[in-house]
Amino acid sequence: MKQHKPYNLLNKAEPYLWILPSVILMAIFIIVPIGFVFRMAFSQVTKAGLVKGFCGFANFSKVLQGAKFGMVLKNTIIWTILVVVLSTVLGFILALLLNNEFKGRKIARAIVVFPWATTLVIQASVWKFIINTDYGALNTLLKSLGIIQQNVNWTPTPEAFFGWEIACGIFVTIPFVCFTALSGLQSIDASYYEAATVDGASYFQKLWNITLPLVKPSLTVATVLNIIYVFNSFPIVWTITKGDPASRTDTLVTYLYKLAFYNGKQGEAAAVSVIGFLILLVCASVYMVSTLKKGDE
Amino acid sequence: MKKIIAMLLVLSMALALAACGGSAAPAATEAPKADAPAATSAPAAPAADGKVTVTMIAAQYGPKTGDWWVDFEQKFEAANDGIDLVVDCVSWNDIYTVVNTRIANGQAPDLLNIDVFADYQADGLLLPAEDWCSAETYAKFYQAFLDQSVVDGVVWAVPDLASARAMYYNKDILAEAGVEVPTTWEELTAACKTIKEKCPDIYPWGIDMTTDEGQAAFAYYTWGNGGGFVDDNGEWILNCAENVAAVEYAVGLVKDGLTNSDPANNTRYDLQDLFCAGKLAMMIAPNALSAQAGEAGVNYGFAAIPNNSGTSVSAGVMDRIMCFDNGQSAEQMAAITAVVDAFYDDEPYSEWVLMEGFLPATSAGGEACAAADPAMGAWIDIVGSAKFYPTAKAEWADVKQGVIDVEQQALLGEDVQTLLDNLQAEIAG
Numbered sequence: 001m002k003q004h005k006p007y008n009l010l011n012k013a014e015p016y017l018w019i020l021p022s023v024i025l026m027a028i029f030i031i032v033p034i035g036f037v038f039r040m041a042f043s044q045v046t047k048a049g050l051v052k053g054f055c056g057f058a059n060f061s062k063v064l065q066g067a068k069f070g071m072v073l074k075n076t077i078i079w080t081i082l083v084v085v086l087s088t089v090l091g092f093i094l095a096l097l098l099n100n101e102f103k104g105r106k107i108a109r110a111i112v113v114f115p116w117a118t119t120l121v122i123q124a125s126v127w128k129f130i131i132n133t134d135y136g137a138l139n140t141l142l143k144s145l146g147i148i149q150q151n152v153n154w155t156p157t158p159e160a161f162f163g164w165e166i167a168c169g170i171f172v173t174i175p176f177v178c179f180t181a182l183s184g185l186q187s188i189d190a191s192y193y194e195a196a197t198v199d200g201a202s203y204f205q206k207l208w209n210i211t212l213p214l215v216k217p218s219l220t221v222a223t224v225l226n227i228i229y230v231f232n233s234f235p236i237v238w239t240i241t242k243g244d245p246a247s248r249t250d251t252l253v254t255y256l257y258k259l260a261f262y263n264g265k266q267g268e269a270a271a272v273s274v275i276g277f278l279i280l281l282v283c284a285s286v287y288m289v290s291t292l293k294k295g296d297e
Numbered sequence: 298m299k300k301i302i303a304m305l306l307v308l309s310m311a312l313a314l315a316a317c318g319g320s321a322a323p324a325a326t327e328a329p330k331a332d333a334p335a336a337t338s339a340p341a342a343p344a345a346d347g348k349v350t351v352t353m354i355a356a357q358y359g360p361k362t363g364d365w366w367v368d369f370e371q372k373f374e375a376a377n378d379g380i381d382l383v384v385d386c387v388s389w390n391d392i393y394t395v396v397n398t399r400i401a402n403g404q405a406p407d408l409l410n411i412d413v414f415a416d417y418q419a420d421g422l423l424l425p426a427e428d429w430c431s432a433e434t435y436a437k438f439y440q441a442f443l444d445q446s447v448v449d450g451v452v453w454a455v456p457d458l459a460s461a462r463a464m465y466y467n468k469d470i471l472a473e474a475g476v477e478v479p480t481t482w483e484e485l486t487a488a489c490k491t492i493k494e495k496c497p498d499i500y501p502w503g504i505d506m507t508t509d510e511g512q513a514a515f516a517y518y519t520w521g522n523g524g525g526f527v528d529d530n531g532e533w534i535l536n537c538a539e540n541v542a543a544v545e546y547a548v549g550l551v552k553d554g555l556t557n558s559d560p561a562n563n564t565r566y567d568l569q570d571l572f573c574a575g576k577l578a579m580m581i582a583p584n585a586l587s588a589q590a591g592e593a594g595v596n597y598g599f600a601a602i603p604n605n606s607g608t609s610v611s612a613g614v615m616d617r618i619m620c621f622d623n624g625q626s627a628e629q630m631a632a633i634t635a636v637v638d639a640f641y642d643d644e645p646y647s648e649w650v651l652m653e654g655f656l657p658a659t660s661a662g663g664e665a666c667a668a669a670d671p672a673m674g675a676w677i678d679i680v681g682s683a684k685f686y687p688t689a690k691a692e693w694a695d696v697k698q699g700v701i702d703v704e705q706q707a708l709l710g711e712d713v714q715t716l717l718d719n720l721q722a723e724i725a726g
Binding site for chain 2: 051261
């Protein structure tokens with residue numbers, strides 16, 4: 001037995017050694033930068049980017065006392081909830097449609113991927129062009145169809161602008177939800193539906209009692225990832241409005257970008273980043289724990 | 298055996314990664330000590346072949362900038378055998394991040410071409426211009442330009458180029474509406490109303506109050522009303538009565554429907570596109586619009602910016618070259634001076650300014666540019682009398698964003714006086 005001890009030890013250590021490179025890569029590219037952001041958030045940073053030493057919670061208190069932080073946080077929550085919820089609902093419906101057998105299904109699936117496969121900046125630029133008052137595609141189309149005679153200003157208020165940004169966010173997020181849900185749908189054994197049909201279950205009864213519970217794990221993963229992606233999304237808001245006018249369409253990410261690179265307040269920007277990180281951590285954890293618990297029950 | 302080999306490979310990979318991380322990551326945030334910036338930055342070190350290296354970061358003004366600097370490097374090194382010049386040409390989108398990262402890494406360049414300098418000066422990172430700029434080159438600059446880079450009586454940077462703003466107008470639209478080129482606010486309002494009435498598909502006046510350049514709109518109207526950012530003593534006067542009236546006037550033009558539809562989101566580039574498409578009658582723009590409008594076939598003219606105080610003021614924008622205090626030796630300082638002298642030599646400098654489509658910062662450059670392009674002469678006169686943003690003041694970044702915010706909130710219906718009072722209190726205490 002004694003001769004086998006080193007071999008056993010090696011055997012036990014082997015899995016850990018295999019994941020070691022990933023752990024090291026994560027440490028370097030994720031944990032270390034997060035550590036530096038935390039350090040910066042608690043430091044006095046000059047406009048030239050020099051870290052001048054520990055300043056406690058000074059950056060946090062400046063950010064929290066700022067007149068705009070509350071509004072920006074509210075915008076971020078509205079942006080995240082609307083984009084995640086609506087894209088999940090629409091993406092799931094689209095997945096149900098694409099899960100049916102019909103002619104041209106492969107082409108339809110390929111088309112759904114397009115918004116996801118295109119760079120967000122390009123997507124947002126296209127949306128900005130479509131809704132432009134003076135030379136936008138929407139006005140041109142409606143005029144050529146004779147529906148309108150004069151150009152319509154589709155973005156007369158900051159709220160309208162924000163609404164278009166949310167619409168763009170939903171449009172680019174749907175494909176991800178759709179394909180995650182589709183993968184879940186395809187793994188459901190057809191015999192469940194056959195049995196339910198024999199028992200006389202309606203379409204919605206099957207959807208509610210078979211499809212949804214079995215797709216739930218896929219949708220949970222998609223939702224958690226979406227909360228993180230959408231909360232941290234920068235290109236759409238930045239390309240369309242840069243958070244203007246007067247931060248009415250800013251989210252935390254565009255707000256902190258302006259703080260860091262337009263106002264030169266990198267310490268405060270890092271503090272906003274830490275606040276966002278903590279909010280995400282709590283939201284994602286609560287959602288994940290509650291969903292998985294329900295699943296276990 | 299295979300398992301042992303595989304594990305050895307994993308271990309070696311892990312160690313290699315750990316080694317990479319260990320050397321690179323912590324250095325990225327090491328800051329030079331406040332009291333000894335010179336000791337922590339990378340000096341212009343002698344190159345391996347015994348040459349003195351001068352490093353420079355240059356702003357990329359246009360598509361030809363990078364090639365021009367490569368050519369300049371080659372010619373300079375051919376003429377100066379003992380100097381290795383290394384120029385990194387960086388786009389405006391990235392330059393602030395690149396410079397700040399290099400400073401934080403203790404790798405500040407010797408020379409930097411950028412627009413702002415006050416933040417670097419405030420951290421004690423710069424050398425006075427007279428330490429690295431020869432008397433001959435120093436004497437070439439317009440004094441008004443040098444004055445923009447003075448802090449505590451010392452010039453910390455020298456100008457590399459400038460641009461000035463004037464009012465562009467579409468001659469055909471003005472003729473169709475039967476209005477003269479406006480010179481005062483009263484005439485401007487009347488002209489806009491007439492254009493709106495006679496040419497309903499045309500925007501009479503262009504205003505950009507975006508995050509991109511809203512501070513320029515603040516400057517045009519407040520300077521044109523006898524106000525501005527600072528008084529004669531350099532104290533902030535953001536909430537003076539002239540400024541309040543000026544912002545109210547500009548916002549009034551928007552609310553009366555005499556301007557582009559969304560000044561908080563239409564950038565100057567959007568307005569220039571509208572002007573070149575013949576959809577905008579008048580706007581304030583830099584001299585670069587001449588080329589764009591000419592190419593688009595617009596029958597344009599330019600004139601002084603309309604004002605309400607009897608004196609038209611043009612807004613000038615100026616970029617700079619500065620030298621970081623990297624603890625250079627006398628030999629290295631001489632090499633830096635040689636680079637600066639070569640850049641401002643009349644021939645290459647004029648060629649560079651003309652190529653970039655801006656206005657020269659030296660009198661000799663001005664003469665050369667005026668000779669090469671007669672239209673440039675009028676602009677050189679305009680820039681000579683232009684006012685500049687108070688970029689030498691440490692609060693400038695906050696003021697710039699602050700006035701843009703005031704304009705955008707005023708567009709949403711907030712009270713201008715209250716907004717400017719709040720900004721003044723925030724900036725000046």
